[in-house]
Amino acid sequence: MKLPRMVRIKQHFTGPAVKDIEEEVRHQISLVGLETKITPGMRIAITAGSRGIANIALIIKSFVVNLQLLGAKPFIIPAMGSHGGATAEGQVKVLESLGVTEAYCGAPILSSMEVVQIGETERGVPVYIDRHASEGDGVILIGRVKVHTDFKSPIGIESGIMKMAAIGLGKHKQALALHNYGIQGIRDYMPEVSRVVFNKANILCGVAIVENAHEQTAVIEAIPTGLIEERERELLKLSASLMPKLPIQELDVLHVDRIGKNYSGTGMDTNIIGKMRILGEEEPEFPKIKYVIAGDLSDECQGNALGIGLADITTKRLFDKIDFHKMNENVITSTFLHRAMIPIILDNDLEAMRTALRCSWGVVPEHARVIRIPNTLHIEFMYVSEALLPEIRALDHVEIVGDVNEMQFDINGIFLN
Numbered sequence: 001m002k003l004p005r006m007v008r009i010k011q012h013f014t015g016p017a018v019k020d021i022e023e024e025v026r027h028q029i030s031l032v033g034l035e036t037k038i039t040p041g042m043r044i045a046i047t048a049g050s051r052g053i054a055n056i057a058l059i060i061k062s063f064v065v066n067l068q069l070l071g072a073k074p075f076i077i078p079a080m081g082s083h084g085g086a087t088a089e090g091q092v093k094v095l096e097s098l099g100v101t102e103a104y105c106g107a108p109i110l111s112s113m114e115v116v117q118i119g120e121t122e123r124g125v126p127v128y129i130d131r132h133a134s135e136g137d138g139v140i141l142i143g144r145v146k147v148h149t150d151f152k153s154p155i156g157i158e159s160g161i162m163k164m165a166a167i168g169l170g171k172h173k174q175a176l177a178l179h180n181y182g183i184q185g186i187r188d189y190m191p192e193v194s195r196v197v198f199n200k201a202n203i204l205c206g207v208a209i210v211e212n213a214h215e216q217t218a219v220i221e222a223i224p225t226g227l228i229e230e231r232e233r234e235l236l237k238l239s240a241s242l243m244p245k246l247p248i249q250e251l252d253v254l255h256v257d258r259i260g261k262n263y264s265g266t267g268m269d270t271n272i273i274g275k276m277r278i279l280g281e282e283e284p285e286f287p288k289i290k291y292v293i294a295g296d297l298s299d300e301c302q303g304n305a306l307g308i309g310l311a312d313i314t315t316k317r318l319f320d321k322i323d324f325h326k327m328n329e330n331v332i333t334s335t336f337l338h339r340a341m342i343p344i345i346l347d348n349d350l351e352a353m354r355t356a357l358r359c360s361w362g363v364v365p366e367h368a369r370v371i372r373i374p375n376t377l378h379i380e381f382m383y384v385s386e387a388l389l390p391e392i393r394a395l396d397h398v399e400i401v402g403d404v405n406e407m408q409f410d411i412n413g414i415f416l417n
Helices: 021-032 056-069 088-097 131-135 161-168 171-179 183-200 225-241 322-335 349-358 386-393
Strands: 004-010 043-048 071-079 117-118 126-130 138-144 203-211 217-223 250-259 288-297 313-317 345-346 370-372 379-385 398-400
Touching: 004 386, 021 056, 021 217, 043 056, 043 131, 043 349, 056 071, 056 138, 056 203, 117 183, 126 131, 126 171, 126 183, 126 203, 138 161, 161 171, 161 183, 161 203, 161 225, 161 322, 161 379, 171 183, 171 322, 183 225, 203 225, 225 322, 250 345, 250 349, 288 349, 313 349, 345 349, 379 386, 386 398
Parallel strands: 043 071, 043 138, 138 203, 250 288, 250 370, 288 313, 313 345
Antiparallel strands: 004 379, 004 398, 117 126, 203 217, 370 379
């Protein structure tokens, strides 16, 4: 089989970026008036999620430093539902993989899966928060606002501070309580849970992070608790406008070098690959991709290969890295079982590519429409097949930065950079 030739391209994205993280945190603390809410000796919980958010360790550290200057005693709590194998130790390891450590941030990490119930919604859904957070004197909710990978919200609340208040702060028990209702639970019931948290828990403020298409911090905004829902809707629109996408929306094959929860909560961002695979939910209209190949698993996700079921083909080296306990705990909590189903396993990238091309009916392999990306978070640079060049050249924001060459593999059949 003659494989398509590939060329490296660069997408040029525009958008704001925060130049000085520490100064911006100081500024936001003053804007939201935290100094009037905090007295010396107060124990303040700061939430830390499992996502690979740009500058997250520095952002948390900056809040720690400023709270300490106000005389408070901040501590960090993992806020991540069932991630890290739904264990206190596993969640600390997730934070460590993101650079959020006690030594770097200057505050203790108090990790526990224990929660306390603080109320229930009008529909009767119990509302929980982390035990350590409940025993403190206040909570600062830090979360990235972005388009969700499972649903589109009719009220404009998807992934952000409200989700952190509900599923993050409520840990595994709250995740189970909401995911038991499927999409309805996380789309419709989740905001209701977060409203109870805002009313019942001492939430000092929310901190919204928005990233640009370069995975840089575009916005850090401290929001008074009473304005979180309104402001999050506005920030979601901004995040969606900054979100990157593939330059071509109809493909025969998309090869993703690595999947992992540090790139997306679903291992691969469903908005990038155009596959949701949730029972009863329609797939996105675009992008249209016949076959998605998952080549490898990131080290940061520690064997949690949730998202492998979004691929059509994978490799033996990815399969061999799977920690089934961690992955199964996460996917069973979510109830979206298809996302942990194992696709056909091939020996290596070369065999995976040959198989995808062989099964692309009516397509001459060397003329196939193929894109190869490092992961679904970093899509500034990528490789595209020769057949896509006429369309690529017509795009103002894309630059061809390499020569057309044959696909390059090492002796083990793994793609060379």
